[in-house]
Amino acid sequence: MLLVMSQIRAGIINVTGYIGVEIARLLYQHPWVMLKSVTGRSLAGKKLSEVFPHLENTGLEITTEIDEDVDIVFSAMPHKTSLNVVPQLLEKGIKVIDVSADFRLKDADEYPKWYGFEHPTPELLKNAVYGLPELHRVDIAGASLIANPGCYSTSTILALAPAVKAGIIEPGIIIDSKSGVSGAGRTPSMTTNYSEVNESIAAYSLGGHRHLPEMQQELGSLNSGIPLSITFVPHLIPITRGILSSCYAKLKNGISLEEDDIQRMYSDFYKEAPFVKIVGKPPRTKHVWGSNYCLIYVTVDKRTSTLIIICCIDNLVKGGAGQAVQNMNLMFNYSETTGLEALSIYP
Amino acid sequence: MLLVMSQIRAGIINVTGYIGVEIARLLYQHPWVMLKSVTGRSLAGKKLSEVFPHLENTGLEITTEIDEDVDIVFSAMPHKTSLNVVPQLLEKGIKVIDVSADFRLKDADEYPKWYGFEHPTPELLKNAVYGLPELHRVDIAGASLIANPGCYSTSTILALAPAVKAGIIEPGIIIDSKSGVSGAGRTPSMTTNYSEVNESIAAYSLGGHRHLPEMQQELGSLNSGIPLSITFVPHLIPITRGILSSCYAKLKNGISLEEDDIQRMYSDFYKEAPFVKIVGKPPRTKHVWGSNYCLIYVTVDKRTSTLIIICCIDNLVKGGAGQAVQNMNLMFNYSETTGLEALSIYP
């Protein structure tokens, strides 16, 4: 290995949320990236270490405006606010990975329905690539704008893609997901208050969660022969990090598969994916804690001919910051795993 | 109120598990019961308060043998061991509430399949009443032997009974349950080790959980017209107490129900049930913590015509000890709620 490869310069807009701060951690440890600029609104002017002591080594200060002398910007702003910033960056030739939902949906008509606004730049939706490397590796490599997937979407699309692609299941899919609290972000709220969440579990967004159209778009595009009908119910559980998605779908009539067959089909589907592991028994989210791995267990409930898929990710890594870095690696022709080799921390 | 009603005397076999010790707490606080005798194997000879300081006021000592000068015995032994004790107690005219699975299944043939033993007294299976008051109130009142339901079964049967009875759903039902760790009992194991469970969630028993045949038996008997096909996947989450069951079933073709209609149907079904509340938004297990209540939220996912039912109980109260006391109240003609009026403790 020769060190002729020069480092790229990166910036993070709105570093102060959990995804932003996790991107900062990963980039700081990335051998080919120099994290040059981080912004934040209310905390501008402070040292990054004042707010996030674990990032002291970065030596960075939080600024109001992004330094545009960078090769790539990670935009970690809330939905609807990225819209106003991303186009200018692209025009200046800066690549952008946006972790909000603002560029995830191909169909601009979905935005008013799910996000309550008309999309101002529908033409960008065509250029934006949905940043799930396991499905779009080649497109990501050539993209200027990446729409980084939602955390729930990542876990459920990875769980279901092989079965949908293979056409072995009926259209009616039940997805029951359980997420740690960091997925709700860093802004204090009653919903994330310790005493409310601890020793409790709840389902929410039963009227329709915003990650659902992403799932439909991505899974739907894998197999036009199955008119997917997805019921998705997220749950909040008292852990900080982790998503476990349990997916259920009837096998098509006449299809009889052994667990071994289906596990082999899954392994095959992901044979080029360094972060997806098909495992032989039900995984725990603890097995991916702090890492970019995605563990998938797939089995068949023979009594009911139901395919059951259990998928675990760390919502802030593979479900957010890690996936963003994985996308960046592809965009800059680095090895997909660079800077993401850290094993999970157990226990 | 006159105190002419005399107290009954009660005993607990194997008080040292979490269900046993919770029955002791509830009986100690019950106005019409004198807790007279508690047994335990390894801890026999110790004061109850030495092992369980919160029960100091009971003044009881753990003995090897149950004092048979009692009106009712709660048998809190592990599966297969109750079998050897219950018949003798019944012969002596002592009423028995057994919290194990040994008398829950009507069909003796199910025992080898699910529990690995031939049932030695299949005739008792006929006399035993499945102790879910919401379905069997009258039979319980007249019974000598109650098979107290499993914790998962309680939550899922209560969640689904009205819909099954009404015949509005297709046979394929998905039940995704999440349980606190106390459900796994008090005996230390790797599975319940703090560092393994904390900050983690896992699915388990995907090959078939032992509570499944109870669900099939009880729900199946409500409506012979629906050949139920239940997929049940339990999950272990890092809370001490609480079960949340999320149940999914397609509405039958042609059936179109508003959330209001279905909530009314549920409220109607449970109008005589003092501990079941149909609530207007998704409940949290924290809302039933420490109480005998069962909260049920029912809604329709119109996109997919799927009925979704979310049900919360405290696994050690309504899912165990509280239900046992509720059964005892019915058997001795006390008000169903006596000794169980405590509200949930929040937060």
Place this chain on the structure above:
Amino acid sequence: MLLVMSQIRAGIINVTGYIGVEIARLLYQHPWVMLKSVTGRSLAGKKLSEVFPHLENTGLEITTEIDEDVDIVFSAMPHKTSLNVVPQLLEKGIKVIDVSADFRLKDADEYPKWYGFEHPTPELLKNAVYGLPELHRVDIAGASLIANPGCYSTSTILALAPAVKAGIIEPGIIIDSKSGVSGAGRTPSMTTNYSEVNESIAAYSLGGHRHLPEMQQELGSLNSGIPLSITFVPHLIPITRGILSSCYAKLKNGISLEEDDIQRMYSDFYKEAPFVKIVGKPPRTKHVWGSNYCLIYVTVDKRTSTLIIICCIDNLVKGGAGQAVQNMNLMFNYSETTGLEALSIYP
């Protein structure tokens, strides 16, 4: 017991915090109290059950103003706001238990120092009784205004009172307290955000915590011969309920005590106190969860002649709402334990 004793009517100002809502739970279950009126600012107009489902049975609505047709008012407002309300209530002959610090300190000069305001009614400070029944039972019985102690103060004063009174320790006392998160209240903040608190412990208020002057006042008044010098450091730990205070003080020169002696001295000191238990081994906060009990373990580190006292309470019960009800019982000549008999819920 004859039912000629008529119920009193009670109100709660600012029911919406954790102490307020816990008082509501306890009063609802109290046999001699009718909870008549509960107020709250932002939530006025809502049913109590909408915000706190576990209180549905109360049937109450949150109002803006307190119904003054009551015998007692529990004021659960933040510090400094009680000041404006309490005097009027007292003038109308309504007894008041104030859970804020506004009437806890006898010396008005302490308020500017610790709370940043001049006390407007220093004369009320003389009439107010510090509501720790174990020290002021008689005064409480005759009082119109009770200043309910802080949660930390309750645990540390009860832990140290016998030793200070007996004069067996040197003046330098180290108190290291650990509290659950509910002590920080129900208002969302970064400090109580689940993802910040979970899997973490921190010390805080090292510059001086506001409960310190209470401790000094109450312990100081027990023995003028020891010029107390208290170092108090509170810690936030990831539990919802519970305070464990570890107290350290050198035994005076020449004093040599066996653990048995000192435990007997403590038992003796609290022989009239129904909620304080001197225990024979270190207690866990779980042993008081949800109850009004206070468990104290006292021992001597012979290597260093240091008295060590470990004290556990539930910060919302004995450290707040339960103590308030205990005070009310004394004020209305009920048995001190009425409505507070519930055992801890374990596990």
Place this chain on the structure above:
Amino acid sequence: MLLVMSQIRAGIINVTGYIGVEIARLLYQHPWVMLKSVTGRSLAGKKLSEVFPHLENTGLEITTEIDEDVDIVFSAMPHKTSLNVVPQLLEKGIKVIDVSADFRLKDADEYPKWYGFEHPTPELLKNAVYGLPELHRVDIAGASLIANPGCYSTSTILALAPAVKAGIIEPGIIIDSKSGVSGAGRTPSMTTNYSEVNESIAAYSLGGHRHLPEMQQELGSLNSGIPLSITFVPHLIPITRGILSSCYAKLKNGISLEEDDIQRMYSDFYKEAPFVKIVGKPPRTKHVWGSNYCLIYVTVDKRTSTLIIICCIDNLVKGGAGQAVQNMNLMFNYSETTGLEALSIYP
């Protein structure tokens, strides 16, 4: 940087405990180490990944005997069992880092008192170096046998060393430590059972914890002028990883220090220590989660002239496996931080 530096080969005896498995994770990620052999008793014959899925990439199998074709062995056996293995390894010229207490105490007479056995090889106690790099960097570099410090000892010695060395405090020191549950090891027990530990805190080992003699030995050797008298009380709190030690000591008469002075003194003491950071406000254990850092906050309680030091480490990293790797780095002349650069994972 040239890759001429050849890798060393390492083995781990008893990889199956939490410290063992964490050493495996760190060594796998270490650029100059090839992890060659891992042993375990009950699990011998299994793939490491079967038991610890996060270590799948190592490709290792658990064996009964250690492969002696290695340069260094990490012995992660329980106390008293290392004794039988270490001498043979040393004789074969293999360097050893022992994480048990078997070689930590210089005075062989302490073993019967604290560990209940006569030390069989007291001569080895002389050669063994107490592996706290911040105090013994040079000796460690030249050692063949390292006694890796206890987790509590690491946090308390680092917290107190500068103050003891400087001679600014009185001999009476109070140490109140709080540890996560992983410190109790991986073997299931009632004490570490989730339902017992969750929502609870307890003090333990008040009669004298085994880490106390280490603290006395190491701190005592820093300043013979202070006859240290240490009271140490550990507490178990419901987190998986982390120790926070709160240390209290009176400033010597006549010594008056500002927080700034004392922080500067501490910074100075640790200016060569890459993993110790003196911070300007009380740290949280979350700030060191998963990293080898030690954060120390030091202040003076002016009211009582008491020095207060708060110290945070991850008990499995700086308090165990990370420190062992840090020692290895020194022994093999690598940069002290190699393989330990990972930042804490937050939140």
